[in-house]
Amino acid sequence: MAWYLIALPLAAALLAFVIPAPGLRARLLPLTAVLHLIGVVFTLRHWHTLPATAWLGLDALGGWVLLVISVLFCICAFYAPAYLALRPDRDHRILSTSLLSFLGLASLLALSRHPGMVWVAMETTTLVTAPLIYFNRNRRSLEATWKYLVIGSVGIALALLGTMFIAYSAHMGGVEEPLHYTRLMAEAGHLSRPWLRAGFVLVLVGYGTKMGLAPMHTWKPDAYGETPGLVGALLAGGVTSCAFLALLRIYAVMVAAGEAAFARELFVAFGMISMTWALVFMVRQTDFKRLLAYSSVEHMGILVFGVGIGGTAARFALFHLAANALVKSVLFLSAGNIHRSYASKQIPDVTGAIRRTPVSGWLFLLGFLAITGLPPFAPFLSEFNIAAGAIGTGHFLAGFAFLLLLGGIFLAMSDTVLQVVFGTPSPQRVRTPYRDTLATTAPLIVALSLALVLGLWLPRPLQAMLDKATELLNGTSQVALVEVQP
Amino acid sequence: MSPDFLIALTMLTNFALVATSRINKAIQLAVVQGVLLGLVPLAMGLGRHVHILVVALAAVAVKGWLIPYLMRRAARQLQIRREVDPYIGFTVSLMLCAAGTGLSLLVAHSLPLKPGTPYPLLVPAALATLFTGFLILVSRRKALTQVVGYLVLENGIYLFGLLLVEEMPVLVETGILLDLFVGVFVMGIVINHIRVAFDSVDTRHLAELKD
Numbered sequence: 172m173a174w175y176l177i178a179l180p181l182a183a184a185l186l187a188f189v190i191p192a193p194g195l196r197a198r199l200l201p202l203t204a205v206l207h208l209i210g211v212v213f214t215l216r217h218w219h220t221l222p223a224t225a226w227l228g229l230d231a232l233g234g235w236v237l238l239v240i241s242v243l244f245c246i247c248a249f250y251a252p253a254y255l256a257l258r259p260d261r262d263h264r265i266l267s268t269s270l271l272s273f274l275g276l277a278s279l280l281a282l283s284r285h286p287g288m289v290w291v292a293m294e295t296t297t298l299v300t301a302p303l304i305y306f307n308r309n310r311r312s313l314e315a316t317w318k319y320l321v322i323g324s325v326g327i328a329l330a331l332l333g334t335m336f337i338a339y340s341a342h343m344g345g346v347e348e349p350l351h352y353t354r355l356m357a358e359a360g361h362l363s364r365p366w367l368r369a370g371f372v373l374v375l376v377g378y379g380t381k382m383g384l385a386p387m388h389t390w391k392p393d394a395y396g397e398t399p400g401l402v403g404a405l406l407a408g409g410v411t412s413c414a415f416l417a418l419l420r421i422y423a424v425m426v427a428a429g430e431a432a433f434a435r436e437l438f439v440a441f442g443m444i445s446m447t448w449a450l451v452f453m454v455r456q457t458d459f460k461r462l463l464a465y466s467s468v469e470h471m472g473i474l475v476f477g478v479g480i481g482g483t484a485a486r487f488a489l490f491h492l493a494a495n496a497l498v499k500s501v502l503f504l505s506a507g508n509i510h511r512s513y514a515s516k517q518i519p520d521v522t523g524a525i526r527r528t529p530v531s532g533w534l535f536l537l538g539f540l541a542i543t544g545l546p547p548f549a550p551f552l553s554e555f556n557i558a559a560g561a562i563g564t565g566h567f568l569a570g571f572a573f574l575l576l577l578g579g580i581f582l583a584m585s586d587t588v589l590q591v592v593f594g595t596p597s598p599q600r601v602r603t604p605y606r607d608t609l610a611t612t613a614p615l616i617v618a619l620s621l622a623l624v625l626g627l628w629l630p631r632p633l634q635a636m637l638d639k640a641t642e643l644l645n646g647t648s649q650v651a652l653v654e655v656q657p
Numbered sequence: 658m659s660p661d662f663l664i665a666l667t668m669l670t671n672f673a674l675v676a677t678s679r680i681n682k683a684i685q686l687a688v689v690q691g692v693l694l695g696l697v698p699l700a701m702g703l704g705r706h707v708h709i710l711v712v713a714l715a716a717v718a719v720k721g722w723l724i725p726y727l728m729r730r731a732a733r734q735l736q737i738r739r740e741v742d743p744y745i746g747f748t749v750s751l752m753l754c755a756a757g758t759g760l761s762l763l764v765a766h767s768l769p770l771k772p773g774t775p776y777p778l779l780v781p782a783a784l785a786t787l788f789t790g791f792l793i794l795v796s797r798r799k800a801l802t803q804v805v806g807y808l809v810l811e812n813g814i815y816l817f818g819l820l821l822v823e824e825m826p827v828l829v830e831t832g833i834l835l836d837l838f839v840g841v842f843v844m845g846i847v848i849n850h851i852r853v854a855f856d857s858v859d860t861r862h863l864a865e866l867k868d
Contacts, residue, residue: 287828294835301847310854314863317847321803324839325794325810331832332787332814338825343771348825365768393866452868461868 172214173227173282176237179206180275187267193259196267197252203271204248207278208241215636223353227282231639232423235489236416237281243408243496244274246618247401250504253610254401257511265302266402272299273409280413284351286334289417293330293381297323300410303402304394315393322390326380330417333373337421340366352420359428367425371434374421375441381414384441384475385448388468392452395464396516400507403460407467407503408496415474415492419644422478426646435479439569442476445469446576453583457518460510462587463502466542469580470495476573477557478644484560486641487553490629494549497622501538501615505531508612509591511605518587520601522594530607532592534615539588541622543581549625660700664782667693667816668758671789674809675754676747680732683805684725690786691720694812698819701776709822712830716815719837724808727845728801731852745796757788779820787813800848800860811836 183203190196214229215238221228229237251270255263273296280292297320305316341350344361355362380387395403425434449469456462470491477488506516508531513521525532541548544555554577561570629637670690677683695717703709743750761784768780790810794803814836818829851863 287831291831291835294839298839305850310862311865313847313850313854314866317800317851317860317863318866320839320847321794321807324807324836325791327839328807328810328814328836331836332817335814335817335821335829335832338828339821342821342824343769348828350825350828363769369768392868396866456868 172210173229176207176210176214176278176282177275179203179210180271180273180278184268184271184275187271188264193255193263194252197255197263200248200251200267200270201245203274204241204245207274208245211238211241215632221284223351223357224349226284226288226349226351228284229282230643231636232419232489232643233281233416235633235636235640236412236492237278239493239496240274240277240281240409240412242493242621243405243500244270246497246500246614247405247504249617250611250614251401253608254399254507257605257611261306261308263306266306269299269302270402270405273303273405277409277413281416284353285349286337286352286355286420287350289420290327290331290334293378293413293417294327296410296413297327297381300402300406303406304398306399306402307397312397315390315397318390319394322387323381326377326387328377329373329380330377333370333375333377333421336366336370336373337362337424339363340370352424355424356427359424362424362428364428364430367428367430368433371421371425371430372437375418375437378414378418379441379475382411382418382471382474383464383468384471385445385468388445388448388471391468392461392464395467395503396458396460400460400503400505400510403463403507404500404503407463407499411467411471412492412496415471418475419478423643423646426644431481431646435481438475438479439566440479442472442474442479443569443572443576445472446476446573446580450576450579450583453580453587456583456587458516459518459521459587459591460503460506460516462584463499463506466502466580466584467499469576470499470542473554473557476569477553477560480557480561480564480566480569481645482560482564484557484564485644486637487556487560489637489640489644490625491550491553491557494553494622494625495542497618497625498538498542498548498550500618501534501622502542504611504615504618505534505538508605508607509535512603514601514603518590519597521591523592523596525592526596528605528607530612531615534612534619536588536592537619539584541619543584544577547623547626549622552626658696658700660697660776661778663693663697663700664776664778664816667697667812668782668785671758671786671809672751672754674805675750675789675792678747680799680801681729683802684728684732687805687808688721688725690809690812691724692717694815695721697816698822701819703819703823706823706826708826708830712822712833715834716837720808720812728804731801731845731848734852743797750792750796753792754789757792758785761785761788774820776820779816783813783817783820785813786810786816789813798860800851800863803860804845804848 187196215234276292276296283289305312340363343363346358383391446469449465453465474488477484509524510516512528544551558574674686695713698713762781765781790806793806822829
């Protein structure tokens with residue numbers, strides 16, 4: 172089953188590259204997405220113990236992340252054909268191929284049981300997502316692509332060095348290849364501490380760059396601002412989740428080695444810095460796509476902050492991964508619709524979206540309210556519980572700072588969002604033929620409904636999976652014994 | 658030649674790279690460094706492992722021939738001669754490079770090596786080279802020079818990899834080869850696009866996007 176999850180999207184990517192008809196090629200996306208999602212759900216239904224030497228296999232953590240990515244990809248894939256039909260001038264052969272390859276490589280990353288393999292998967296996702304940013308083929312998107320590649324490659328190079336440091340720490344402790352995670356965690360006590368710590372810092376900076384944690388986030392506003400909303404949604408919810416997973420794998424090794432305190436302090440610090448940085452750049456932001464990029468920086472901060480606090484906060488940080496991915500897809504896709512309708516993404520040009528594109532306008536507004544923590548949407552549940560977890564475990568200062576930052580971000584974002592959604596439409600705007608249709612809004616409505624449902628009710632199997640994944644992060648379980656048979 | 662001598666030469670090329678003002682010279686120095694590093698595993702007596710030999714040869718071929726060929730072609734088409742164009746002056750760059758090298762020695766000192774490892778210079782040299790690459794990357798304006806910076810950074814990682822390559826060949830070799838691939842192909846492609854779009858590879862043109 173593991174091979175199916177990896178090979179299906181890659182085969183579809185190959186097919187997308189050879190199919191000459193754009194319409195047919197666009198329909199390949201939703202088809203592959205559904206088949207992949209079915210595969211993931213089917214794999215997650217049967218729990219078995221995986222041999223420690225297996226190279227591929229889903230544990231609770233990888234399974235959770237892959238499920239989130241698969242659902243997100245499904246939403247984007249159903250949106251894609253209608254969006255691509257709006258842009259008949261652009262050949263989307265490369266776009267479709269890259270999107271599908273990304274899904275295959277994300278599966279590889281989630282399934283990999285070896286840090287080297289995870290690194291290879293992360294590196295290749297950087298490569299296949301770079302052409303996505305260059306979709307518009309103008310100077311601005313070229314600039315964004317160059318920054319994404321240079322900064323991303325440096326990050327990924329540092330992550331490689333960090334992985335090698337950790338391998339050396341194992342070598343010094345007498346633990347030799349193959350260094351599967353299961354093995355690393357079981358023999359974590361033997362790892363050489365200085366190398367492990369240095370390796371973790373490098374991995375944190377490296378994968379943190381790919382996640383977009385401040386201050387290594389500088390590629391993010393440019394990349395998210397210049398790509399189609401469709402790609403922005405996948406980058407913000409998919410690529411970042413992959414990098415987060417790669418980081419959590421090493422974090423779990425740190426926890427198993429008894430170095431949790433060191434790692435947690437770093438996580439909390441990076442979380443706070445990211446949220447603060449995002450807040451500063453959100454104030455008076457006139458470009459609503461860049462605004463969403465900073466919101467993504469903020470939420471990456473929330474993820475590492477929650478894991479750094481530990482306990483229930485770590486559980487809700489994992490839950491927040493899903494909440495963020497779903498709501499971000501609503502925001503990016505509706506922002507994409509508004510961008511299509513106004514042919515601009517700047518504030519003075521874009522006002523009164525609720526009258527021009529009522530459905531997208533409402534979705535953008537609701538998405539904003541959801542992401543900033545309006546109950547009963549899922550992000551409220553996670554943000555509230557992370558704050559409660561911080562205060563409950565004695566991190567008073569961090570907990571209150573977290574709440575204060577959330578409040579500030581709500582105010583900063585609302586300024587821009589309210590102007591986009593309400594505002595008085597200026598008479599001399601460009602008129603474009605774009606109107607909201609069922610095909611460009613239904614996937615968003617589904618995503619928002621899912622975020623609503625998750626905020627109210629989490630199905631039992633998902634709860635069990637989250638609990639298991641949290642145990643791995645909090646070091647309360649015996650090394651990932653329960654795995655899914657590939 | 659002893660490996661320590663080659664490693665010391667690598668560290669010297671770092672300084673030369675930082676101080677150079679001509680793009681062709683920078684490319685040349687990157688070639689020298691790449692070839693030096695290709696020789697290190699042979700000097701360390703790792704040539705008896707066929708796979709390490711292959712990787713070393715691939716590294717020499719790519720860094721010594723393919724990359725300089727692509728970059729020189731780009732430089733020629735753009736008629737760039739002396740355009741390294743730093744944000745930070747050469748003297749300051751040199752001083753930063755020296756400080757970085759000193760810092761690398763300090764950091765490496767606090768990272769204990771496995772008893773019996775014969776090459777104590779490997780780790781500080783790797784860190785110093787990494788730092789130099791990073792310095793070039795952030796302090797130079799031209800896309801071509803930035804790629805040189807990335808290559809130097811990658812050389813640092815390669816150097817550290819030599820410490821592990823005998824024990825964990827798969828991890829080190831795939832890492833190094835994939836990193837090379839990024840350096841050459843992807844950045845090469847994008848540079849080509851930048852050239853077409855702007856008629857120049859000055860990343861100052863890439864400054865429209867900001868807050």
